[in-house]
Every structure is written in structure tokens, then in C-alpha cells.
Amino acid sequence: MSLVNFTTREITCKIVYYGPGRSGKTTNLHYVYGRVPDARRGRMVSLATQTDRTLFFDFLPIDLGQISGFATRFQLYTVPGQVYYNATRRLVLQGADGVVFVADSQARQLDENLESLQNLQSNLLEHGVDVRAMPLALQYNKQDLPRELILSQADLDDALNFRGVPSFAADALHGVGVFETLKGISELVLKRLAAGSTA
Amino acid sequence: MTTRAVEAWTLQPLVKFTKEAEARLVLLMTSAGQVMAQHGFSRAVEVMSAAALGAAIIASTAEMAKELKQPPFAALSHQGERHGIFLAGFGTPRGMLVALVVYDIEVSSVGLVQLFFEQFVADLQAACPKEGVPKQVLAADFERELSDSLKTLFGR
Numbered sequence: 001m002s003l004v005n006f007t008t009r010e011i012t013c014k015i016v017y018y019g020p021g022r023s024g025k026t027t028n029l030h031y032v033y034g035r036v037p038d039a040r041r042g043r044m045v046s047l048a049t050q051t052d053r054t055l056f057f058d059f060l061p062i063d064l065g066q067i068s069g070f071a072t073r074f075q076l077y078t079v080p081g082q083v084y085y086n087a088t089r090r091l092v093l094q095g096a097d098g099v100v101f102v103a104d105s106q107a108r109q110l111d112e113n114l115e116s117l118q119n120l121q122s123n124l125l126e127h128g129v130d131v132r133a134m135p136l137a138l139q140y141n142k143q144d145l146p147r148e149l150i151l152s153q154a155d156l157d158d159a160l161n162f163r164g165v166p167s168f169a170a171d172a173l174h175g176v177g178v179f180e181t182l183k184g185i186s187e188l189v190l191k192r193l194a195a196g197s198t199a
Numbered sequence: 200m201t202t203r204a205v206e207a208w209t210l211q212p213l214v215k216f217t218k219e220a221e222a223r224l225v226l227l228m229t230s231a232g233q234v235m236a237q238h239g240f241s242r243a244v245e246v247m248s249a250a251a252l253g254a255a256i257i258a259s260t261a262e263m264a265k266e267l268k269q270p271p272f273a274a275l276s277h278q279g280e281r282h283g284i285f286l287a288g289f290g291t292p293r294g295m296l297v298a299l300v301v302y303d304i305e306v307s308s309v310g311l312v313q314l315f316f317e318q319f320v321a322d323l324q325a326a327c328p329k330e331g332v333p334k335q336v337l338a339a340d341f342e343r344e345l346s347d348s349l350k351t352l353f354g355r
Contacts, residue, residue: 003205003233012233036352042244056255061247064348068341075247091258095231179353186345194341
């Protein structure tokens with residue numbers, strides 16, 4: 001849940017990048033880290049295996065500056081995508097203000113995307129949160145791959161975007177769609193905050 | 200050394216504990232890793248990293264305790280060459296909070312930290328307001344400011 005300090009006028013929100021293994025969640029954070037000026041970001045913390053696969057989470061705090069007179073900071077987290085790391089995924093989701101679901105656009109990964117989306121719903125429910133009440137944005141990553149290997153944004157919307165939430169085509173490795181996705185989820189999270197309802 | 204509190208009621212117990220335990224850094228956070236108060240950190244984004252790690256350790260060891268079919272571990276302590284850390288979760292009327300204490304081993308000790316920690320928890324529990332947090336309101340045009348901020352961040 002977001003933390004708001006009316007005395008010092010500060011807002012801190014937690015955004016979790018979720019999705020199947022190797023869909024590009026950590027790549028999104030690496031790109032953000034590389035583009036944000038030093039003064040506006042903290043150290044990127046990665047709890048990873050020796051082969052650089054996310055073991056617990058990646059974490060990147062960024063300072064958005066003043067929004068409506070509040071110093072606004074976002075904590076960006078990723079979860080490990082592999083099926084057997086569900087316990088840690090559930091822990092990282094605790095207290096999330098918004099979720100970016102990073103799907104792998106490859107046609108052969110569709111089942112993994114669906115399974116991960118169902119897993120998100122189930123893990124949120126364990127925290128007493130209905131997925132329909134959680135600010136959510138979908139990112140269809142790897143859209144730079146050859147057309148015969150991937151599904152289009154429209155096809156992926158049909159398959160995954162049951163709620164009609166904002167969705168973004170992306171090539172996170174080269175930064176395409178990364179900024180748009182972060183902006184999309186930030187707007188949803190802050191709109192919810194402005195409406196005064198919290199998870 | 201700076202001491203800052205997101206929620207004012209945490210400040211006095213934190214200042215008292217820091218002095219008594221002779222702690223170098225103290226961080227008070229929610230179980231989701233949101234910072235509530237801190238002593239000794241200079242940058243907000245650095246304190247957030249420490250909070251994320253502290254909350255993660257408490258969350259993962261609580262799961263380990265569940266596997267062992269026992270209540271969560273009361274506290275964790277590690278001692279390094281120059282610094283030691285003490286990490287513990289505890290209940291308050293605002294829900295579970297986590298405290299991370301870093302001390303210089305030449306100045307303080309895990310014993311000293313533990314000695315005053317119980318009183319710190321009691322002080323926080325006594326100071327914690329029972330009523331909920333007021334609803335927050337952002338200005339209607341925050342989307343434009345958000346867009347400008349993100350553009351600046353990404354250099355676009």
C-alpha cells in the first residue's frame with residue numbers, strides 16, 4: 001500500500017513487474033536504471049542466481065520529483081518468473097500498489113503467459129486483493145522478433161487482456177515501450193491514490 | 200546524523216532508541232518494505248533499498264518458520280568485521296512493522312541493541328495512533344505533472 005506523508009508531503013508507491021520467466025521483467029528495470037539520472041535513482045538491487053536469473057527480486061527506487069506538491073517516489077520490483085519460485089513471488093507482491101504484467105510475445109510462450117497471469121490472480125487473492133481492483137498494465141515484450149514467431153498486440157490483447165487494461169508493445173532490450181509502460185502504470189496508481197481508495 | 204519520520208508518532212521512540220543503543224543506522228518499515236522512519240541515512244532512495252532488503256529477509260524467514268510449523272522468528276542478527284545488523288518484526292495497532300538496526304561493533308553490540316529494543320517496541324506500541332490514516336487527495340491535474348516528471352527522468 002502506498003505511503004503518504006502529509007507533513008513532509010511525500011508519496012511512495014510500490015510497483016511490481018510480474019510475468020513468466022525470461023519475459024523481460026529485469027530488462028525493463030535495467031533500461032530504466034540506465035536512463036534515469038544518478039540523482040534521481042538509487043542503487044539497483046538484484047537478488048539473482050549465479051547465472052543472473054532473478055532469485056528473489058530486483059529492486060530499483062526512482063524519484064519522480066514533485067507531483068501535485070508531493071515528492072513522489074516509486075519502488076520498482078520484479079519477481080522471479082520460474083514456476084517453482086512462487087513463494088517468493090507472493091512475498092514480493094505484498095503491499096503492491098500496481099502491477100506491470102510483462103508477457104513474452106512469442107507464440108510458443110502463450111501458455112506460460114496465461115499460467116503466469118492466473119498465478120498473479122491467485123497470489124493477489126492470497127493477500128486478499130482482487131486482481132480486478134489492482135491497477136494493472138500489460139506489456140507485450142519482444143515485439144522486435146520476426147513476425148512469424150510472435151503474436152501481434154491485437155492477438156495478445158484477445159488472449160490476455162480480459163479487463164481491457166492499458167497494454168503496450170515493447171522491445172525492452174532497446175527501450176521500446178519501457179517508458180510508455182511505466183507512464184501507463186504510474187497514471188493508474190496515482191489516479192487510484194487521487195480517488196482515495198487503497199488496496 | 201539525520202533522523203526522519205514519515206509518521207510523526209514514530210520519531211520520539213526512534214530518537215530515544217538510537218541514542219540508548221548507540222546505533223549507527225535505524226530503519227523502521229512496514230512489512231511490505233515501505234519506510235516509516237529512519238536515522239542515519241542520507242538519501243531517500245538508499246534507505247528504500249535497505250527497507251526492501253530488510254522486509255524481504257523478514258518475509259522469507261517468516262515463511263521458513265511456517266515450514267517449521269512454528270511462530271515467526273523474533274529477531275535475526277549478523278555480525279561483520281566492523282558492523283553488525285539486528286532485524287526484527289513486531290506488531291502494532293497499525294499492523295506489523297520491521298526494524299533494521301546497524302551498529303558499529305566498536306561502539307555498540309547486539310546485546311546493547313537487544314537490551315533497548317524491547318523498550319523501543321513498547322514505546323512505539325504506546326505511541327501508535329489507533330485511528331486510520333486520512334485519505335489522500337492529489338490535484339486533478341497531476342497527470343500532466345507526472346508526464347513531465349517522467350519525460351525529464353528519461354530525457355525525452
